Amino acid sequence: MNIARTINLKDLKNKYENFTLSKYYNASIFLIICMCYLFAREDIGFLILVIAIISNWILIDDMLPMILPLFGCCIIVLRLYNGWEKLVDFWPLLIWACVALVFHIVYYRKEIKKSKLLLPLLATTVALFLGGVTNISAKDYFSFNSIYYILGLGPLMLIFYFLFRHHLNPNRKYNTFDAIVDIANTIGGIVIVMLVIQYVQNIFLPIKALGDMEKESAAVSKIINTHLQFGNNLSTVLLMVMPFAFYKAKKTKWLNYAYTTLGSLECLAMIFTMSRSGILFSMMFIIFYMIYLFKDNKIRDKFKNILTFTLPLIITLIILIVKRGYWKLIFKIAFNNMSLLQEEALVLLFAVVIIGIGLYAYIDLIHKNPKKRSNILMITEIVIISFIAILVLFWKYLFGALSQLGEARVEMANIAVQNLFKHPLFGTGMGYTGMHDIYKPHGLMLNSYHCVVLQIIGSMGMVGILAYGYAFHKKYELLFKVDDKKFSYFILPIIGLHAMSIINPGIMMPLPYAMFEILILAVAENYLDRKAAKFI
Helix, strand or coil: CHHHHHHHHHHHHHHHHHHHCCHHHHHHHHHHHHHHHHCCCHHHHHHHHHHHHHHHHHHCCCCHHHHHHHHHHHHHCCCCCCCCHHHHCCHHHHHHHHHHHHHHHHHCCCCCCCCCCHHHHHHHHHHHHHCCCCCCCHHHHCCHHHHHHHHHHCHHHHHHHHHHHHCCCCCCCCCHHHHHHHHHHHHHHHHHHHHHHHHHHHHHHHHHHHCCCCCCHHHHHHHHHHHCCCHHHHHHHHHHHHHHHHHHHHHCCCCHHHHHHHHHHHHHHHHHCCCHHHHHHHHHHHHHHHHHHHCCCCHHHHHHHHHHHHHHHHHHHHHHHHCHHHHHHHHHHHCCCCCCCHHHHHHHHHHHHHHHHHHHHHHHHHHHCHHHHHHHHHHHHHHHHHHHHHHHHCHHHHHHHHHHHCCHHHHHHHHHHHHHHHCCCCCCCCCCCCCCCCCCCCCCCCCCCCCHHHHHHHHHHHHHHHHHHHHHHHHHHHHCCCCCCCHHHHHHHHHHHHHHHCCCCHHHCHHHHHHHHHHHHHHHHHHHCHHHHCCC
C-alpha cells in the first residue's frame, strides 16, 4: 500500500514537473498576470506567483519554472507606486520563500562547476559592502533600502548565478536557450497587454471625460504622469526581451509572421510607455531590426519580413496622424512640456538613425570576425573608459553648460562626481541620502543617480570602479566567446539592458534587471561548457 502511494506521489510530481516545463505553464502564468492586472488585483496575482515559486523550489530540481513567476511578481506590481500596502500582509511568504530556496539548494545539490563569473561577482559584492564605509552614518548605511540593495546586488546575485549555473536544465529535458526565449516572449506579451489595459482603463477614458484637452492640459498631464510613471520600467523590460521575438521569427517557418509582429509591437509599446529613453531606444531598434530583417538570403523573405514588421508601425502612424492633436499633446507632456524645434527634432531623429545603423554594423562586425573579437572588445573598452574619464575630469566645465537644461539628472550627475572627488576610495554607499532634495526614492526604490556609471563612482568610489570594471570586462569577454548564430541573441539583451542603465537605475535594481542579466550570462556560460553544449 505504501509502495503504491509512493509511486502515485512520484508520478504526480513528475506530471507537475512536465507541466511546469511546458508551454501550457507559460500560458497559465500569462493569463493569471493579465487577468489580475485587468481587475486591479495585483495582490492576488502576486500571492499566486509567490506560491508557485515556493512550490517549484520544493518539488522540482530545475530552476526554469521559477523564472517566469518571479519575473511576473516584479512586473505585476510596477504600477503600485502608492499602493504597496496591498502587499504588506504577504511578508511572511518571504520567509517561506527563503526556507524553500535553502531546501532546494541543499536537497537538490549538484556537483560544483568552475564558473568564470564567480570572482567578478565576488568583487562587486565586496565593493557594495565597502561602499560608504567611514563616509556615511551608521543609520544611513544600515537603512532598510541600503541593506536591500547591498544584499540584493551582491549575495543574492551570487546565489542566482550559482542556481542558474547548476540547477538550470539539470536533467537535459529541453533546449535551455529556446526555453528562455519562450519565457522572454511571454514576458513581452504580458507587458504589451499591461500597457493596453493601462491606456484603456486609466488614460483614454479619464481624458475623454475631461472634454477639451487643450483647456484641461494640466489635468491631462496629471493623468499621464500618474498612470505611466512606471514607463521607464516597462521600456527596460521590453528592451531586454525584444531580441528573442526576432530569434523565433528567424527560426520558425509558420509562426514567422506572429513573432515578427510581436517584435514590432514591442517596439511600439516602448514608444507608448511615454518614457523618453524608451521612445529614443525604440526608434533606434526599429532601424536596427529593419536592417536585420532585410538581410535575409531570399528576396521574397526580405520583403515578407519587412512588410510584417512595418505593418503595425504604419497602422499606428496613420492613427497618430488622424488624431495628431490628441497625441501631440500627450507626447509633449511625456517630454515634460519641452517642445523641440523642428530643426532639433530632425537632428535628434538623424542621430537615432545613425546610432541604429552603427549598432547593427558593430554587432555584424563582431559576428563575422570571431578571431578578432578580443581586439574589438579591447578597443571598445578603451573608447568607453576614455570617454567616461574625460567626462569626469572635465565635468565642472560641462556642468556649467548642461545645468541650463534644468534636468534633475544633471544635478544628480554633479553630486555623483563631487562625491567621487570627496570620497575617492569608498564613495558614499548605497544608503546615501544627500540628494533627497533633488530625488527622494519611494518605497523600495534606490537612492539612485539614475545612471549605472554614476551609481558606481558616487556610491563605491575607486573600489567600485575597479570591481565593476573588472566584472563588465569578464561579462562581455564571456559573451564574445559565443561564436555561432546565437551570438546576437545573447549579447543584444545585455546591450539593451546596459544602454537603458545609462539613463535609468537598470542593473542597479536586483529584481528583475540584475537577475535577468545574470540569467543570460549563466545560460551563455552553460552554452559554452563542453559537457552541456550538446544538450543546450
